[in-house]
Amino acid sequence: EAQVTQNPRYLITVTGKKLTVTCSQNMNHEYMSWYRQDPGLGLRQIYYSMNVEVTDKGDVPEGYKVSRKEKRNFPLILESPSPNQTSLYFCASSQPGVLRPSTDTQYFGPGTRLTVL
Amino acid sequence: AQKITQTQPGMFVQEKEAVTLDCTYDTSDQSYGLFWYKQPSSGEMIFLIYQGSYDEQNATEGRYSLNFQKARKSANLVISASQLGDSAMYFCAMRPLTGGGNKLTFGTGTQLKVEL
Numbered sequence A: 001e002a003q004v005t006q007n008p009r010y011l012i013t014v015t016g017k018k019l020t021v022t023c024s025q026n027m028n029h030e031y032m033s034w035y036r037q038d039p040g041l042g043l044r045q046i047y048y049s050m051n052v053e054v055t056d057k058g059d060v061p062e063g064y065k066v067s068r069k070e071k072r073n074f075p076l077i078l079e080s081p082s083p084n085q086t087s088l089y090f091c092a093s094s095q096p097g098v099l100r101p102s103t104d105t106q107y108f109g110p111g112t113r114l115t116v117l
Numbered sequence B: 001a002q003k004i005t006q007t008q009p010g011m012f013v014q015e016k017e018a019v020t021l022d023c024t025y026d027t028s029d030q031s032y033g034l035f036w037y038k039q040p041s042s043g044e045m046i047f048l049i050y051q052g053s054y055d056e057q058n059a060t061e062g063r064y065s066l067n068f069q070k071a072r073k074s075a076n077l078v079i080s081a082s083q084l085g086d087s088a089m090y091f092c093a094m095r096p097l098t099g100g101g102n103k104l105t106f107g108t109g110t111q112l113k114v115e116l
Helices: none
Strands: A003-006 A010-013 A019-025 A031-036 A043-050 A054-057 A076-078 A087-094 A110-114 B001-006 B010-014 B019-020 B024-026 B033-040 B046-052 B066-071 B074-079 B086-094 B108-114
Touching: A003 A087, A010 A019, A019 A031, A019 A087, A019 A110, A043 B086, B001 B086, B010 B019, B019 B108, B024 B074, B033 B074, B046 B066, B046 B074, B066 B086, B074 B086
Parallel strands: A010 A110, B010 B108
Antiparallel strands: A003 A019, A019 A076, A031 A043, A031 A087, A043 A054, A087 A110, B001 B024, B019 B074, B033 B046, B033 B086, B066 B074, B086 B108
């Protein structure tokens, strides 16, 4: 089954304690992204990657790091989490189309609900 | 820069009725894609429908149709024959079709409640 998986699904942590949220896709997609969702703000992109070892900042990258050492994995790292990073996080992947590049739908993971105390 | 505006924080509709969820956008890109996603209370993001800026016909997917008016920069979602299972948050999103790493820009969402 084609899917994007994220772990953990729920996490409560304390300020300053480094954490990693993993993301893995089994569709051999080139593009992967991280978003955060906050009430009243919709989803905002944190980082994205267009291929292995190619990453770039999205709209809200401060306080986050990513890496793309393998095509299937795109972990999100919070080196020193703070309460304002309490949010719902989504990983997404997609493959640029060939015939119709505009229809490369993004597949979303199930989300990770993070609470930083 | 791109911007998506969804002006309806919440909507109510009776079962079996049609409902329109509004979405307007702003972009300087000549070529772009517009998407609608559904987020039920369980939290996952479900892709519903896509419209390309170059498409002359409005997109349809089952009970979902996208009313695309390019001159007005609007991409409203129409759900026909609403069902209780349609109760969810709905997000409009867009992305440029050249460059951008497939970044989606989302609106703030519309919470739809389908009533008996």
